[in-house]
Amino acid sequence: MPTVDLAATDLRALNQALHQLSAGTNETQWEIVNPRGSHAVAVGVNAPVDITIRGSLGYYCAGMNRQAKVTVHGSVGPGVAENMMSGEVVVKGDASQYAGATGHGGLLVIEGNASSRCGISMKGIDIVVKGNIGHMSAFMAQAGNLVVCGDAGDALGDSIYEARLFVRGKVKSLGADCIEKPMRPEHIEIVGKLLARAGITDVKAEEFKRYGSARKLYTFNVDHADAYG
Amino acid sequence: MCGIVGLFIKDKALEPQLGELLAEMLSTMCDRGPDSAGFAVYGADESGLCKITLQSPDPSAFAGLDVALGEALGGKVGMTVRDTHAVLRLDAALAGAARKLLRERYPHLRVMGVGERIEIYKEVGYPTSVADRFGLAGMQGSHGIGHTRMATESAVTTMGAHPFSTGSDQCLVHNGSLSNHNNLRRELKREGMTFETENDSEVAAAYLTAQMAGGLSLGDALQKSLGDLDGFYTFVVGTRDGFGVLRDPIACKPAVLAETDRYVAFGSEYRALVGLPGIDDAKVWEPEPATVYFWGR
Numbered sequence: 001m002p003t004v005d006l007a008a009t010d011l012r013a014l015n016q017a018l019h020q021l022s023a024g025t026n027e028t029q030w031e032i033v034n035p036r037g038s039h040a041v042a043v044g045v046n047a048p049v050d051i052t053i054r055g056s057l058g059y060y061c062a063g064m065n066r067q068a069k070v071t072v073h074g075s076v077g078p079g080v081a082e083n084m085m086s087g088e089v090v091v092k093g094d095a096s097q098y099a100g101a102t103g104h105g106g107l108l109v110i111e112g113n114a115s116s117r118c119g120i121s122m123k124g125i126d127i128v129v130k131g132n133i134g135h136m137s138a139f140m141a142q143a144g145n146l147v148v149c150g151d152a153g154d155a156l157g158d159s160i161y162e163a164r165l166f167v168r169g170k171v172k173s174l175g176a177d178c179i180e181k182p183m184r185p186e187h188i189e190i191v192g193k194l195l196a197r198a199g200i201t202d203v204k205a206e207e208f209k210r211y212g213s214a215r216k217l218y219t220f221n222v223d224h225a226d227a228y229g
Numbered sequence: 230m231c232g233i234v235g236l237f238i239k240d241k242a243l244e245p246q247l248g249e250l251l252a253e254m255l256s257t258m259c260d261r262g263p264d265s266a267g268f269a270v271y272g273a274d275e276s277g278l279c280k281i282t283l284q285s286p287d288p289s290a291f292a293g294l295d296v297a298l299g300e301a302l303g304g305k306v307g308m309t310v311r312d313t314h315a316v317l318r319l320d321a322a323l324a325g326a327a328r329k330l331l332r333e334r335y336p337h338l339r340v341m342g343v344g345e346r347i348e349i350y351k352e353v354g355y356p357t358s359v360a361d362r363f364g365l366a367g368m369q370g371s372h373g374i375g376h377t378r379m380a381t382e383s384a385v386t387t388m389g390a391h392p393f394s395t396g397s398d399q400c401l402v403h404n405g406s407l408s409n410h411n412n413l414r415r416e417l418k419r420e421g422m423t424f425e426t427e428n429d430s431e432v433a434a435a436y437l438t439a440q441m442a443g444g445l446s447l448g449d450a451l452q453k454s455l456g457d458l459d460g461f462y463t464f465v466v467g468t469r470d471g472f473g474v475l476r477d478p479i480a481c482k483p484a485v486l487a488e489t490d491r492y493v494a495f496g497s498e499y500r501a502l503v504g505l506p507g508i509d510d511a512k513v514w515e516p517e518p519a520t521v522y523f524w525g526r
Contacts, residue, residue: 037500056499056513075513077499078483096483096515115515116480135480135518 007034021047062089081108100127109198119146128198165211177217231404232258232377235465235495237472248368253504255375262377265390266359267351269400272370279324281317282341291315312362344398351390376402383428393431396438398469403430404482405461448523451475471525480518487511
């Protein structure tokens with residue numbers, strides 16, 4: 001199992017080594033120590049490997065991730081798992097703003113709190129937050145599921161498209177065109193499965209409320225279609 | 230983009246290390262603000278004394294200044310020169326006369342800060358080099374605030390660097406940009422405030438000074454600023470005995486706080502905090518938007 005000490009190894013050398021991994025590699029378990037708040041750690045990995053990071057990180061950890069499972073034993077700065085395509089990113093601590101932004105796929109788990117703009121413009125990623133999320137989360141969210149065990153800040157789901165938002169606690173306010181919707185059996189199943197994948201056992205799927213698009217914004221009006229040619 | 234660091238010490242045993250810790254924190258923020266840098270250090274309480282920090286591009290202008298001022302004022306004036314800055318120490322009762330004398334006889338010297346405890350140093354240059362020129366690592370004190378600048382709103386000059394000090398023992402550093410600073414500056418000028426630059430951050434500093442002069446505490450002045458300042462900001466402010474943090478309601482500009490029994494620390498990024506003693510066991514969090522954080526001693 002390769003262990004990379006970022007106090008002794010250049011960040012680019014680490015990311016280069018991770019980029020060279022491909023399916024079938026024997027080096028499937030990686031450990032990264034002493035990250036000391038570094039930016040862009042384990043960005044752009046495209047191989048089915050496990051990467052464990054011990055310590056807190058700066059911007060863009062595990063951005064553009066494909067296939068890999070990245071576990072951070074610490075907190076992360078802005079833009080964790082930004083534009084993730086597949087795989088899994090688990091943060092044991094808190095996440096700063098725009099966690100999982102624009103993510104296309106995979107699962108992002110924040111075991112602490114996520115701050116503002118969590119899941120902004122998400123495009124298919126699943127995000128599970130054990131704590132609270134900040135304001136403007138899921139702004140223009142297009143697809144995927146955002147599950148929040150705690151509370152949500154102001155303007156949740158502003159200008160949302162087809163993403164599903166599930167919040168167990170209080171929502172401070174809903175953004176433009178975002179409304180509460182009934183939890184049907186298929187939604188309870190979605191939330192239950194995501195909670196199980198995130199390893200959360202003390203919370204029931206039935207306790208969540210669902211929020212999504214009212215589809216009333218001008219972008220949903222066919223008369224405006226030619227504005228987007 | 231700019232970088233901010235701040236350290237407010239609770240455990241007096243750590244005070245001799247203030248400069249060393251702040252210098253290390255500042256060095257991690259060079260790439261957030263390579264244009265210029267500055268810092269304020271709140272030193273030991275020298276009872277009855279007033280400190281005036283002066284700046285001159287040509288340090289030879291300080292030669293004999295302490296003696297000349299002392300004779301003119303009829304009191305003892307101490308002076309410590311550090312590169313382009315000099316700190317004068319004099320009886321607080323002479324402070325007003327000294328400032329008048331400086332304005333009249335030494336208009337080429339710029340007053341960077343005045344107070345019982347504050348010393349302010351700032352210059353154009355790479356932050357580590359600025360910190361080295363002034364010997365930050367050797368300084369002691371109870372709290373300090375540092376800034377690395379990537380200019381957006383006004384020229385890259387010594388006076389455009391942060392911190393800004395607009396009142397006794399007060400200073401402010403800013404990451405962001407204010408959009409209503411011209412209007413506010415006009416209003417504050419009408420109320421008698423004076424400005425050295427066209428910089429937006431100086432307006433924020435003067436705004437807080439004016440509010441505190443009107444009787445508000447730093448915490449209350451920060452709370453009021455949420456309604457009056459428009460734009461993006463993360464502020465860290467210092468007073469004689471206090472240390473405050475405020476982010477605008479949108480909170481785009483990054484901020485991390487850490488607190489232990491021994492200190493409160495601020496960094497634009499977590500990187501700035503990793504060298505602090507006991508950081509692994511500290512409470513570390515992102516300050517909430519539009520929420521005033523304030524510590525005093």
